[in-house]
Amino acid sequence: MNFFIALLVSFLFGLGIYLILNRDIMKIAIGFGIMGHATNIFIVASGILQGEFVPIIITKINEYTTFIFGDDLASGIIAPIIEGTSEAGMYADPLTQALVLTAIVISFATTAVILTLIYHIDKEFETTDVNKLGRMKG
Amino acid sequence: MLLALLYDRSFDSVDPFIILAFIIFLPFAAAFVLPIIGSKMKEKIGWFATLISFICFLAVLYLIPNVSREENLSGIIPWINELGINFSLRADGLSILLAAIVSFIGIMIMFYSNGYMSPKDDLNRYYQYLLVFMGSMLGIAFSDNLILLFLFWELTSISSFLLIGYYRDTEKSIYGARKALLITAGGGLFMLLGFIAIGLVTGTYEISQIVSNPEIILNLKSSPDFAGILILILIGAFAKSAQGIFYIWLPNAMEAPTPVSAFLHSATMVKAGIFLIARFHPVFSGTDLWFYLVSGTGMITMIFAGYIAIRQTDLKAILAYSTISQLAYLVTMYGFTTEILPTIGVSAATFHLLNHSTFKACLFLIVGIVAHELGTRDIREMGGLAKKMPITFIIAIIAAASMAGIPPFNGYLSKELFYESSIIMGQQIGGIWSAIIPMTALAGGVLTFMYSLRLIHKVFLGKPANEEMYSKAHEPGAIMLIPPIILAALIVLIGLFPDLFIEYLVQPAINSIAPGSEKLHVQLWHGFTRPFIMTVFTIAIGLFFYMKYDEIAESQNRFCSNYKWFSLNNLYDKAVNNARSESAKISGSIQRGPPTGYIIWMLVFTIFLILIPLSGFYFSGGNLFDPSIMRLPASEYFLLAIIVITAIGAAIAPKYIVAIMSLSAMGYLVALLYAYLKAPDLAMTQVCVETLSTILFLAVIMKLRKKEAVNPDPRSDQITKLLIGFISGFSFLLVIMATGIVEPFVPFSEYFIENAIELTGGRNIVNVIVVDFRGYDTIGEITVLSLAALCVYNIIRAKGMKKEKKKESKEEEESTNITDNITDIVPEEI
Numbered sequence: 002m003n004f005f006i007a008l009l010v011s012f013l014f015g016l017g018i019y020l021i022l023n024r025d026i027m028k029i030a031i032g033f034g035i036m037g038h039a040t041n042i043f044i045v046a047s048g049i050l051q052g053e054f055v056p057i058i059i060t061k062i063n064e065y066t067t068f069i070f071g072d073d074l075a076s077g078i079i080a081p082i083i084e085g086t087s088e089a090g091m092y093a094d095p096l097t098q099a100l101v102l103t104a105i106v107i108s109f110a111t112t113a114v115i116l117t118l119i120y121h122i123d124k125e126f127e128t129t130d131v132n133k134l135g136r137m138k139g
Numbered sequence: 140m141l142l143a144l145l146y147d148r149s150f151d152s153v154d155p156f157i158i159l160a161f162i163i164f165l166p167f168a169a170a171f172v173l174p175i176i177g178s179k180m181k182e183k184i185g186w187f188a189t190l191i192s193f194i195c196f197l198a199v200l201y202l203i204p205n206v207s208r209e210e211n212l213s214g215i216i217p218w219i220n221e222l223g224i225n226f227s228l229r230a231d232g233l234s235i236l237l238a239a240i241v242s243f244i245g246i247m248i249m250f251y252s253n254g255y256m257s258p259k260d261d262l263n264r265y266y267q268y269l270l271v272f273m274g275s276m277l278g279i280a281f282s283d284n285l286i287l288l289f290l291f292w293e294l295t296s297i298s299s300f301l302l303i304g305y306y307r308d309t310e311k312s313i314y315g316a317r318k319a320l321l322i323t324a325g326g327g328l329f330m331l332l333g334f335i336a337i338g339l340v341t342g343t344y345e346i347s348q349i350v351s352n353p354e355i356i357l358n359l360k361s362s363p364d365f366a367g368i369l370i371l372i373l374i375g376a377f378a379k380s381a382q383g384i385f386y387i388w389l390p391n392a393m394e395a396p397t398p399v400s401a402f403l404h405s406a407t408m409v410k411a412g413i414f415l416i417a418r419f420h421p422v423f424s425g426t427d428l429w430f431y432l433v434s435g436t437g438m439i440t441m442i443f444a445g446y447i448a449i450r451q452t453d454l455k456a457i458l459a460y461s462t463i464s465q466l467a468y469l470v471t472m473y474g475f476t477t478e479i480l481p482t483i484g485v486s487a488a489t490f491h492l493l494n495h496s497t498f499k500a501c502l503f504l505i506v507g508i509v510a511h512e513l514g515t516r517d518i519r520e521m522g523g524l525a526k527k528m529p530i531t532f533i534i535a536i537i538a539a540a541s542m543a544g545i546p547p548f549n550g551y552l553s554k555e556l557f558y559e560s561s562i563i564m565g566q567q568i569g570g571i572w573s574a575i576i577p578m579t580a581l582a583g584g585v586l587t588f589m590y591s592l593r594l595i596h597k598v599f600l601g602k603p604a605n606e607e608m609y610s611k612a613h614e615p616g617a618i619m620l621i622p623p624i625i626l627a628a629l630i631v632l633i634g635l636f637p638d639l640f641i642e643y644l645v646q647p648a649i650n651s652i653a654p655g656s657e658k659l660h661v662q663l664w665h666g667f668t669r670p671f672i673m674t675v676f677t678i679a680i681g682l683f684f685y686m687k688y689d690e691i692a693e694s695q696n697r698f699c700s701n702y703k704w705f706s707l708n709n710l711y712d713k714a715v716n717n718a719r720s721e722s723a724k725i726s727g728s729i730q731r732g733p734p735t736g737y738i739i740w741m742l743v744f745t746i747f748l749i750l751i752p753l754s755g756f757y758f759s760g761g762n763l764f765d766p767s768i769m770r771l772p773a774s775e776y777f778l779l780a781i782i783v784i785t786a787i788g789a790a791i792a793p794k795y796i797v798a799i800m801s802l803s804a805m806g807y808l809v810a811l812l813y814a815y816l817k818a819p820d821l822a823m824t825q826v827c828v829e830t831l832s833t834i835l836f837l838a839v840i841m842k843l844r845k846k847e848a849v850n851p852d853p854r855s856d857q858i859t860k861l862l863i864g865f866i867s868g869f870s871f872l873l874v875i876m877a878t879g880i881v882e883p884f885v886p887f888s889e890y891f892i893e894n895a896i897e898l899t900g901g902r903n904i905v906n907v908i909v910v911d912f913r914g915y916d917t918i919g920e921i922t923v924l925s926l927a928a929l930c931v932y933n934i935i936r937a938k939g940m941k942k943e944k945k946k947e948s949k950e951e952e953e954s955t956n957i958t959d960n961i962t963d964i965v966p967e968e969i
Contacts, residue, residue, distance in 0.1 A: 042812060098905045107920060
């Protein structure tokens with residue numbers, strides 16, 4: 002995987018952890034969101050590994066990366082769409098993308114639950130400070 | 140007789156298996172459709188349930204002639220063949236006896252309930268539970284597979300739990316229900332272990348094979364696990380029948396409506412344990428262990444429960460302890476296996492099984508009437524009711540006399556048999572036991588006599604203790620009188636003409652437990668035999684001690700108040716309540732609330748599992764950072780940089796709205812990144828989801844009281860948290876970079892790529908995977924979303940308990956401003 006993407010992913014991950022440790026419950030929700038992004042990017046980016054010993058991005062794909070949908074627009078093909086049979090190894094791994102697609106949608110569900118919990122906690126305990134919540138127990 | 144008419148016909152037309160399955164499933168089916176019928180019949184729904192049990196009873200009667208000819212009535216539907224678990228049913232004498240008792244008492248109870256239950260009660264629920272119970276009880280009777288038997292067994296425990304807890308609001312019934320479930324269903328689990336052990340030793344779960352095949356029995360008896368199997372199964376049986384230390388649930392189960400107590404907790408369900416003991420009699424009996432465990436437990440329970448019954452002042456509690464004591468009679472007798480008369484114990488017990496159901500159910504119904512009329516069950520408040528309720532009084536005398544073992548009622552006959560078998564058993568063992576065993580039996584009889592006399596004396600005779608209640612009392616309606624009258628008639632009928640019942644019901648049951656046993660002869664008068672002399676003694680000693688009844692009760696009360704800790708109930712309460720507080724303590728210490736605690740533990744593992752090993756690898760010369768992966772197009776550097784900036788913005792902005800906007804911008808940028816990473820579908824999805832999330836975030840912060848994050852912690856805390864974040868991030872980086880260390884697995888996406896067009900006709904492989912190849916994942920995803928939606932809906936609707944109590948007045952003022960619907964956004968100043 003590209004080192005800079007990896008750096009971005011780990012930065013976002015660390016930032017997410019830092020936010021989850023925050024006292025403010027809204028910041029925790031934001032932290033969850035950022036960590037989710039980090040994980041998703043990591044998985045998607047690992048889908049363009051090519052199974053070599055040292056993971057690298059295949060140069061041929063890399064050439065097109067200046068264009069977003071630049072794979073073969075003339076014949077209406079956008080990666081990872083294929084036509085007929087071709088050298089299968091050229092494509093980014095579609096399975097990781099399918100999994101992340103599910104993950105994105107589910108992360109929306111978790112965000113919704115967390116947010117309604119925040120709403121409810123604020124309504125009931127009149128605070129967004131998790132430390133105060135802990136003291137209210139019992 | 141009806142029976143004689145039915146006698147001359149065989150099963151040419153109907154498969155007996157169908158009849159058996161019909162008997163079992165009719166109550167379940169009826170319970171299922173009952174709410175629909177209940178909406179039409181309203182408070183008359185009890186008659187529907189009565190009809191169902193009547194049909195079941197007729198079907199059982201229909202089978203009796205075939206069973207008494209010892210025809211093989213069985214059938215099997217393979218279920219889980221590999222494990223030897225089958226849906227196999229079989230009717231023999233014992234199962235018919237139990238099924239006849241269950242369905243007949245079922246008719247009586249459901250008939251009676253029409254008068255007992257008030258129309259205001261939730262009648263549908265009540266009769267549904269009763270029918271489910273009856274179905275599972277019939278299932279126990281006819282199951283021929285141990286695992287099937289276990290299933291029905293636990294179903295009766297569950298329906299018993301539901302019925303004890305029928306009055307959901309009272310603390311006591313919740314306590315009683317939970318106790319009964321814990322003990323009976325828990326005992327059932329031990330029994331399941333025993334069943335599985337039997338299956339492992341014998342290689343089959345079919346009961347008829349196990350109990351009739353001499354080779355299998357020999358195999359079991361010589362198995363080193365014999366003692367273990369026996370103990371496990373007996374735990375299940377004793378827990379169900381409230382024997383030994385397991386008795387404590389039955390008195391608390393009396394919180395159920397009285398018809399339920401009569402049905403489940405005296406006449407039928409508690410007989411399931413006895414039934415199991417009888418079922419396994421051919422397998423286990425004749426061994427010393429069987430005698431000591433079964434008869435020993437029986438005799439101790441019999442005396443102990445009879446003794447405690449004296450202290451009780453609640454009518455139902457007296458009957459509960461009496462039930463425990465009477466069940467102990469049965470257990471004791473099934474434990475007796477002598478060489479001279481091998482089946483005397485079995486015969487006595489089986490006969491008493493029938494008799495006990497009649498007189499105890501009758502007594503419970505009487506108690507139900509009395510409690511219904513007076514509004515109390517306290518025996519000290521009663522007295523003199525004989526004048527007010529003459530019919531009830533006569534029935535009560537019949538039932539109580541039968542329980543006490545006074546001729547000419549049926550209880551007398553089986554008690555004589557019990558005395559006789561105890562004498563023979565004593566002689567068999569010899570030595571001091573030839574005196575102790577009959578003496579124990581006699582003591583049990585004396586205690587029974589005493590509390591039976593007490594019931595009649597305190598409730599119906601003497602002067603009324605509470606004039607106000609007394610004046611209100613009167614004879615109940617016909618609906619509540621007819622069932623006890625029928626039962627009382629049965630008591631007299633069995634007492635006077637025992638042969639009829641023995642021939643069709645008892646003898647086939649005895650034969651199925653002990654094949655080829657001699658015919659049981661009982662008659663009211665058989666000369667001055669030893670059992671008769673014992674009966675005379677019973678009455679004499681009983682009358683003598685009855686004079687000192689209050690003293691005995693008083694001494695027990697004194698003992699109990701002085702030694703409060705000395706009771707099994709105390710032990711149970713401690714165990715159960717402590718389990719609650721202890722587990723609360725443990726979970727309280729592990730789950731402290733604020734997430735910081737968990738994160739620190741996760742961090743410890745991160746450091747030890749990732750950071751240290753990978754750093755070690757790096758510093759020992761391993762190659763983690765290959766220069767070839769450092770290159771990236773310029774546009775992407777820019778993209779990554781603004782993602783970082785927006786993320787930092789989301790993290791540090793104190794105002795929620797700024798943080799949310801930052802987060803949202805970051806989400807869109809991530810979508811762009813997906814496009815760069817060759818994932819256009821993800822880019823699309825991300826844009827949609829990010830839009831929705833942003834709306835949701837905004838909707839929630841609109842509703843929050845404060846629009847700013849709470850003040851950050853002191854600087855030192857901040858630094859610790861930053862450090863934790865840094866270590867986690869750095870570990871993650873190391874992990875990502877280390878993916879090259881291990882041998883990569885061959886991706887199997889080739890399959891999707893190669894087959895996409897051929898199999899699905901789709902060109903977009905990601906789409907094809909989501910909707911086609913891995914369609915089940917998508918169903919799972921939809922399920923998660925629906926659950927989340929339900930969750931959100933419920934959280935929004937949930938009312939704050941604490942707040943409601945604290946600030947009722949305040950809320951009233953605010954309620955005008957705050958709408959409950961979260962999507963209904965009211966613009967406020969931001």
